[in-house]
Amino acid sequence: GDSVTQMEGPVTLSEEAFLTINCTYTATGYPSLFWYVQYPGEGLQLLLKATKADDKGSNKGFEATYRKETTSFHLEKGSVQVSDSAVYFCALTHNNAGNMLTFGGGTRLMVKP
Amino acid sequence: NAGVTQTPKFQVLKTGQSMTLQCAQDMNHEYMSWYRQDPGMGLRLIHYSVGAGITDQGEVPNGYNVSRSTTEDFPLRLLSAAPSQTSVYFCASSYSRPSDYEQYFGPGTRLTVT
Numbered sequence: 162g163d164s165v166t167q168m169e170g171p172v173t174l175s176e177e178a179f180l181t182i183n184c185t186y187t188a189t190g191y192p193s194l195f196w197y198v199q200y201p202g203e204g205l206q207l208l209l210k211a212t213k214a215d216d217k218g219s220n221k222g223f224e225a226t227y228r229k230e231t232t233s234f235h236l237e238k239g240s241v242q243v244s245d246s247a248v249y250f251c252a253l254t255h256n257n258a259g260n261m262l263t264f265g266g267g268t269r270l271m272v273k274p
Numbered sequence: 275n276a277g278v279t280q281t282p283k284f285q286v287l288k289t290g291q292s293m294t295l296q297c298a299q300d301m302n303h304e305y306m307s308w309y310r311q312d313p314g315m316g317l318r319l320i321h322y323s324v325g326a327g328i329t330d331q332g333e334v335p336n337g338y339n340v341s342r343s344t345t346e347d348f349p350l351r352l353l354s355a356a357p358s359q360t361s362v363y364f365c366a367s368s369y370s371r372p373s374d375y376e377q378y379f380g381p382g383t384r385l386t387v388t
Contacts, residue, residue: 193373204366204380205379206379207377254373260324260371260372262317262319263333264316264317267314
């Protein structure tokens, strides 16, 4: 079945450091890909998405490119802030109907001042 | 707009007890869903609904029932709680299917079954 694999955390960075969180997927067909973020004590929020190969999703300084050849959707940010500390989830649509999302295990990011 | 609301925030049950987790949204969203979040496993879909009167199973439906009598509400019922159902439960809603529209998540319910 479809699956999403993320790098295990926690990832600890100093403020202004470069961030990469790896995400790879296994899926049939052409899934849409997402990054969701969960701040402490809250529900998940959509960060960015990409719906076809070579699309780049971006939001709040974060970017991710849909790479079909490597089945990857790595999340990057050039300069992280303390406020970016959260858990980040990579996800994809589960089937052609697009009704079901499959999430990766999540990666906790901790940014120190 | 209150968005997606969930009650209760915390709950402790004994094995075999039943309860209903409440979820409501005021955004007139057609699609609603329930997930459970367990450490290292991300979120897994329990049940979802594409509109009032229509529900379907997700990835881990066993032990849970749902119904959707109105657009606004989507309760999740545990008929006989088990320790394996200890988890954080999230309700989410969107205008339509998640592949096309952002899902809005509630704040979660932390359930412990002893």
